[in-house]
Amino acid sequence: MNKLNIFVTHVLLLSLFATHSVQSRTINTTLRRSVFNKLVSVKATSAGGLYENCLKLDITNNSPDTLLMTVDPAMIFQPDDTNYQDLVTMGTETVPIVPKETAKMSVFAYCGKSYARCPARNMNYTLARRVDSVLVKTMKHMKEQQVSTSLGQTAVWHFTNRHCLNTVYDHNNPRASEELVQFIAKERHSKVPDIFTEYETSVKPGMPVMVADGKATTYVVVKWKHANAPKHMIVTVLKENGDVYKRIYGNDQIDKEGHTVLVAFNSVNDIKGVYYVELKGDDGKVWDKQKVIVGYDPCNMM
Numbered sequence: 001m002n003k004l005n006i007f008v009t010h011v012l013l014l015s016l017f018a019t020h021s022v023q024s025r026t027i028n029t030t031l032r033r034s035v036f037n038k039l040v041s042v043k044a045t046s047a048g049g050l051y052e053n054c055l056k057l058d059i060t061n062n063s064p065d066t067l068l069m070t071v072d073p074a075m076i077f078q079p080d081d082t083n084y085q086d087l088v089t090m091g092t093e094t095v096p097i098v099p100k101e102t103a104k105m106s107v108f109a110y111c112g113k114s115y116a117r118c119p120a121r122n123m124n125y126t127l128a129r130r131v132d133s134v135l136v137k138t139m140k141h142m143k144e145q146q147v148s149t150s151l152g153q154t155a156v157w158h159f160t161n162r163h164c165l166n167t168v169y170d171h172n173n174p175r176a177s178e179e180l181v182q183f184i185a186k187e188r189h190s191k192v193p194d195i196f197t198e199y200e201t202s203v204k205p206g207m208p209v210m211v212a213d214g215k216a217t218t219y220v221v222v223k224w225k226h227a228n229a230p231k232h233m234i235v236t237v238l239k240e241n242g243d244v245y246k247r248i249y250g251n252d253q254i255d256k257e258g259h260t261v262l263v264a265f266n267s268v269n270d271i272k273g274v275y276y277v278e279l280k281g282d283d284g285k286v287w288d289k290q291k292v293i294v295g296y297d298p299c300n301m302m
Contacts, residue, residue, distance in 0.1 A: 034067060045122050046084075059097060059105065076112055078125060079123050080125075083116060084116055085114075088160060093107055114163065117206055118205050118206065134188055150172075166181075171219055194220075215268050217264055218264070220263040224259050230283050232281070232282040237276070265292065
């Protein structure tokens, strides 16, 4: 073999090796970064429902590399019909996509517009933006702490729809609610509430997520420790004039943090107005007394 043939052979081998190396490269990336750099194209549709795996993504890899794609937290997808809710990703789902191929993903997302309608299946969505960095941190925190879906939804609305912090609550998970509210309050340098409000919601396709004129339930959290309290404690709700409205019996939760009693008021059964929730021991001492306003904007109770 002459020198020219040897040279050409070496060039061809190097070319093949380089091509193989480029084609076999795998890049770790995120969906947001890949869209921004035009490495992928995305088709997004709804799977139906208010939250959980309600967003479907078809992601086409337009690059020469294999992409190990991770969905970012707090990315907002908007529907073609803006009467329907935005969808906000929880994030962390990962999928490999080889060049020129399309991967299908089912993505966990929350409702991003509480006043809009719940989407049906196969509605078209477009990636719009990512909201503030505190929601990104909160999404990651909720994932790590395995926060319930219903509690996580109220937290998302706090950011996307400016719902007051005292609406971030799930009465079935009072301890987790308290911890999540403390996390958000610390990140946003805001006051931690001790009175909370839950709104009635609907998951019916085509209907508003937040039920118009629906029931609102306000919860007053009453807590005391085992060691420093009398054996018998009484929780009483007083009217503004001091008359007894109702007494609370037998619904306290007991754990390592002590006793917790949730005193509930709702906009259907309880008369609009001012009440006081009183914690009194069998020794006659008043250990705690909280004012609650029923039937008004919960932001007024912050």
